[in-house]
Amino acid sequence: xxxxxxxxxxxxxxxxxxxxxxxxxxxxxxxxxxxxxxxxxxxxxxxxxxxxxxxxxxxxxxxxxxxxxxxxxxxxxxxxxxxxxxxxxxxxxxxxxxxxxxxxxxxxxxxx
Amino acid sequence: xxxxxxxxxxxxxxxxxxxxxxxxxxxxxxxxxxxxxxxxxxxxxxxxxxxxxxxxxxxxxxxxxxxxxxxxxxxxxxxxxxxxxxxxxxxxxxxxxxxxxxxxxxxxxxxxx
Numbered sequence: 001x002x003x004x005x006x007x008x009x010x011x012x013x014x015x016x017x018x019x020x021x022x023x024x025x026x027x028x029x030x031x032x033x034x035x036x037x038x039x040x041x042x043x044x045x046x047x048x049x050x051x052x053x054x055x056x057x058x059x060x061x062x063x064x065x066x067x068x069x070x071x072x073x074x075x076x077x078x079x080x081x082x083x084x085x086x087x088x089x090x091x092x093x094x095x096x097x098x099x100x101x102x103x104x105x106x107x108x109x110x111x112x
Numbered sequence: 113x114x115x116x117x118x119x120x121x122x123x124x125x126x127x128x129x130x131x132x133x134x135x136x137x138x139x140x141x142x143x144x145x146x147x148x149x150x151x152x153x154x155x156x157x158x159x160x161x162x163x164x165x166x167x168x169x170x171x172x173x174x175x176x177x178x179x180x181x182x183x184x185x186x187x188x189x190x191x192x193x194x195x196x197x198x199x200x201x202x203x204x205x206x207x208x209x210x211x212x213x214x215x216x217x218x219x220x221x222x223x224x225x
Contacts, residue, residue: 004154030211031211033213035214040218041218042116042202042204042216042218042219043155043202043214044216045213045214045215048212048213088154088155092211097211098143098145098160098162098168099157099160099170099171100145100157100214101157101171102147102155102156103154104152104153104154105154
């Protein structure tokens with residue numbers, strides 16, 4: 001069963017707009033990670049937020065984590081056509097460091 | 113560094129055939145893992161290893177075998193391929209020095225007819 005569930009499943013925006021996607025999970029976590037996957041490629045790590053952190057920034061990325069609601073959001077500001085990709089959240093449970101569990105992903109299309 | 117290298121990139125098998133998907137990493141990572149990716153289901157963990165000689169099962173281990181004789185290599189064996197194993201397979205690795213991010217290969221697209 002999937003630990004993380006992303007919302008929305010798909011998102012279409014224009015260049016310059018912001019893209020927000022959400023992730024909900026079920027169990028207690030050590031950290032939550034976001035990955036990007038371009039078509040036909042492997043996943044690339046974007047950002048990691050630990051369970052004791054509430055917000056983290058990396059360039060145009062902003063991630064929030066609300067452990068009371070078991071949810072996280074990824075915001076991409078001032079999107080570019082090159083941001084077109086699928087985005088996945090992944091969680092590492094507190095009781096299983098060997099098993100990073102992924103959600104089904106959000107497909108983002110940024111049109112010029 | 114080449115990172116995580118997977119071979120082959122594409123493979124077509126007939127039902128009942130066996131094959132090995134290769135994965136090698138040159139980052140001296142202790143942890144290695146195999147995922148399969150199916151449409152609408154994200155990635156599901158098949159098997160993982162935290163070091164040479166140590167392997168464990170993930171969410172969907174049935175029909176797959178692994179072994180870890182060296183730090184660098186983590187092959188995935190399909191013993192008797194079934195159409196349900198048609199998928200894209202990803203190998204990923206990381207250091208075990210904390211719960212750190214995974215480094216992924218570019219995948220093997222497997223079709224079982």
